Amino acid sequence: MSSSPAASERSGAGQRWFLHPWLTVRVSIALGAIFVAAALPKVVDPPSFAHMIYNYRLIPAPFLNLMALLMPWIEMLAGVALILGIWRRTAALLVGALLSVFIVAIGINIGRDNAVNCGCFDLKSADKSQEELMGEMKFVVVRDVAMLVMVAQILAATRANRNLRGREDSLFGGEESS
């Protein structure tokens, strides 16, 4: 029913706006910049990030440091790929996977009343009460869901673009950017 011509016409304008390349470029750059900014302090100071991960009480000890070393670099490279428009679709999927992990990790700790510093952008512990931290965690979940919407925009736009161009799945000017 929803694929009838009348329904398509009604949603056409909104869809065109949502999938417009102009928007996709800006969303990609913004999301990439956010991830690069988030990765930098973690890349520079893995011990502090390991401490932050430890506070979540979700990762078994043998994997904790490995995660602290690897995750920031995945964030960094996916962010750089998004900014440069290289492998945009793959980078967006990786970013989406990371965001999903963050949401689940914070959600679990909200559920069990374990207030933690997010460790998203700043690895220094702030002077905050349990209540303040819990409020902040809820905000972080909302923020991460908003970023997932950005990921969805990139994925939908690159998919639509690929369909339009047939075998060529680049977004702009036929360049290989997936």
Add this chain to the structure above:
Amino acid sequence: MINRRFFVEALTLVASAILCAVVANLVAARDRKVAWVGDYKNALTVPPRASSAGAAAVPKSASAPLESFPQLPVTTAPAAPGFNPILEPASRPAAAIVAPAAIAARPSTAAERTAPSPAKTFPPHPDRPFTEISGEDVALLFQRKATIFDARRSSVYAEGHIPGSRSFSVWEADIDDKVKDLLSEGLDPEAPVVIYCTGGHCEDSHMLAEKLYKIGFNGALVYKDGFPDWQKRGSPVETGMPK
């Protein structure tokens, strides 16, 4: 075809990330390195909230790195002043945790606690990794030139620490080597050693005490209120990077 391409790209990105992480950790400065495999006893243990543990409300602590570590009662609990439900193994019965006489006899009011007895002793405790002590006890041990370990990050240590203390951050890669080296230094495993971090929720000093306990040190005394309390008391502070 598309799926295959996606997997190749994703694998390339992840492989590049692994390569970057390996190289970065190899070339990192000593205080920025982590061990590849971590050893954190309570990595999966959620600390109970202070209120549910029946302890005092968690105060705001300017530099407490952990948010949810239970605030332990001030050194007035004579039964087991060093017992910590998170850090003590669950299988260990509470009755087995016996405080050394000197610690158990600690005065209960702030006024009484201002002047520690110079004859106070801190006997070894082979039945458990650590005992928590107050600022007065630390001041006494400081006067007696006891060995003091700072379990905070070495960058934080450089900003200010107890004079003569040694930087032993549990989050930095060289911690196990440093701990092992203590034996070759001839440090008496039965002698009291003070360990501190930032007090409050901070677990770093407890983690270091566990490491020392594993290699046979029975005299670890954790400064419960940590460095913020030391500063609050107006005690001397030294700055500079660890040797």
